[in-house]
Amino acid sequence: MAPRSHDIDSNSDINSGTGIGPDADTDTGRDRSGVGAAADVRAAAGIAAGADADTHAQPRQRIIEAAAGLLAREGRDAVTTRAVAVAAGVQPPAIYRMFGDKGGLLDAVAEYGFATFLATKHVDPDPPDLIEDLRGGWDLAVEFGLANPALFTLMYSEPTRPASAAFRAGLEVLMGRIRRLAAGGWLRVDEELAAMLIHATARGAVLTWLSLPEDRRNPALLTTLRESMVAAVTNREPAVRDAGPAGAARALRAALPEQTVLSGAEQHLLREWLDRVASDG
Numbered sequence: 001m002a003p004r005s006h007d008i009d010s011n012s013d014i015n016s017g018t019g020i021g022p023d024a025d026t027d028t029g030r031d032r033s034g035v036g037a038a039a040d041v042r043a044a045a046g047i048a049a050g051a052d053a054d055t056h057a058q059p060r061q062r063i064i065e066a067a068a069g070l071l072a073r074e075g076r077d078a079v080t081t082r083a084v085a086v087a088a089g090v091q092p093p094a095i096y097r098m099f100g101d102k103g104g105l106l107d108a109v110a111e112y113g114f115a116t117f118l119a120t121k122h123v124d125p126d127p128p129d130l131i132e133d134l135r136g137g138w139d140l141a142v143e144f145g146l147a148n149p150a151l152f153t154l155m156y157s158e159p160t161r162p163a164s165a166a167f168r169a170g171l172e173v174l175m176g177r178i179r180r181l182a183a184g185g186w187l188r189v190d191e192e193l194a195a196m197l198i199h200a201t202a203r204g205a206v207l208t209w210l211s212l213p214e215d216r217r218n219p220a221l222l223t224t225l226r227e228s229m230v231a232a233v234t235n236r237e238p239a240v241r242d243a244g245p246a247g248a249a250r251a252l253r254a255a256l257p258e259q260t261v262l263s264g265a266e267q268h269l270l271r272e273w274l275d276r277v278a279s280d281g
Helices: 011-016 037-044 057-074 081-088 092-099 102-120 130-147 149-155 165-183 191-211 219-233 245-258 264-279
Strands: none
Touching: 057 081, 057 092, 057 102, 057 149, 081 092, 081 102, 092 102, 102 130, 102 149, 102 165, 130 149, 130 165, 130 191, 130 219, 149 191, 165 191, 165 245, 191 219, 245 264
16 A cells, blocks of 8 residues: 555654644645634533633633643543642632532543544545545544543543533534445445444554553554455445445435435435345445
């Protein structure tokens, strides 16, 4: 496979923990500034900065950022209410008043992580290469995890944590990529299963990498996992060019929300039929 600008193939950079991250992509032709919804998500989470922030949001932001800083520098055990209060310049009762307890504070820090990651996402509504767009999104998630190991681990350490606004917004970006693949006839599996596979392989790649001693961290692990994900999720050629009905059914199903000819009831019935046809493939 020919090297690409976002291939993860530098062992020294990965081992240092500084060479990979959202800022590692220096291609100015790609917008890494994030999606417009990111600022709204940050504001909703109470972590947006600005002169017009209300008096409650400012100390809340300081507390979350202080906790995130302690987490990054010293690990999860260092994030105590007393240490966070000192770092943020507030009294401990303020933390209980705003977050309820330490668990509530950690939930807010996880939301901060999802919002920060969301701001790094590149959204191209019409990418020239859908498969490369999928690879790029996967690489970005892994890069973020390797650059922010403690924060990433916190974000995904509790599967029962309620989905945050930023997580849902990020998932919608991913689902947009998957829908474009489906509409182009590239998707091999159901859209929901594709999202699960992409998430699972990216998380697994980061957490496995972080669990390994530095002398055993082989960049081929990350590249192989990514390519395994691509092979599991996509077809080698667009399925709509083939005679088989499953790929065409997936493509039509992905395009349904864009049409206005059918009524809601008709769309629902047609989607049921397409689901059954697509599942046979």
